[in-house]
Amino acid sequence: MTTEEKLVKKRSSYKGRLTMFISYLDTVESLKNSDIAELQLRIGKVESLYAQYDEVQLQLECAADDMQSQLNERSMFESQYYKALARAQNLLTKYNKSNNDDACSENVTRASNHRLVKLPTIQLPKFSGSYENWLEFHDTFSSLIHTYDEIDEINKFHYLRASLEGSAAVVIQSFEFSASNYAVAWKVLCERFDNKRLLIQNHVSALFNIDPISRESSVVLKRLIDNLNKNLRALE
Template identity: 40%
Template structure:
């Protein structure tokens, strides 16, 4: 119902503006045709509608202090909030507080919510967590800590592989030479397989050469 009312109001306004434009242009420049007026107005209206399209709301990521999640949070918050010139420092600080949880929230807990404290708060969070060495180590530790499959399950196997890929891609983005880590990654992943799946993996192998991650993906 609301959309219908807005459409009707828009059409009424459009036709009213069209009539006004036609009268004014006809008085100033009699040679201007109605067709040209309609075309110009249609282009103007189309441009205005295009620039006022409502895009889906982008939700802010939350961050609890886990280093392996820092880069995703940093990129998300910086692009949506920190670099947004339409937000005041107080608003940015409020968004920052609402995005931090657990250990990360404690970093700025003592700061009052004021314009002067946003830059201080953001600097404290970045200083604490923007540590490339620790982030790399956290992703490597997460690979070693992948959960072992308790039984033969395609769903659990897919979750295992997805988790391994998430951390390896993050390490690649951090400049680590994961393209030469196939032997290590294969050991880490296959050591988490249940007994039946591991036997199927051994039967799947052809020859004695060291398989690649891509071959395991095919499996």
């Protein structure tokens, strides 16, 4: 089997997984409490699917003699992908709205508990210890969790631990899981990775190590520009 045939086979697998997700959505007309966790897990898997598809599709585009046919393939996949993801997010939005309407007729304590139940529907950022991704993680987590006063400290600590992977998770691994330790764990994490010298060095290095364009392609050129802009904005 040639390299191109292997790539096409991989792409077919990713397209098949998207089709399975769409078929699942067809079976879910209205969400129950028992369906929420499953839908959230499926959305998380589908969100990671695009990066896998994009990597394979980009290789096929770079090697293709007929670029237009490959771009048509990408266009069809992206159309299905974004429609399916939007459809799933709409289901979650309707579920949340329904719960909010029900909560209005209950007391303040009950309403607060409902909000805590719905919080896991937020797609939290993941951070594995790469300085390249620190600023994005820090700003997103701060906005969604750290500065959100309605979340208590013990839940903030839970979300922080769930968002960390690899070497980043090791930094706060020794902290006992308690409300009083959240602020300390967050401070230690920031002290470890919010190192301006290393952040600058990382982004400058990334600028000088961007993969060169070996074949003319609008897709590859856009990716080059995006990588340049990403690192330049981070330096600013």
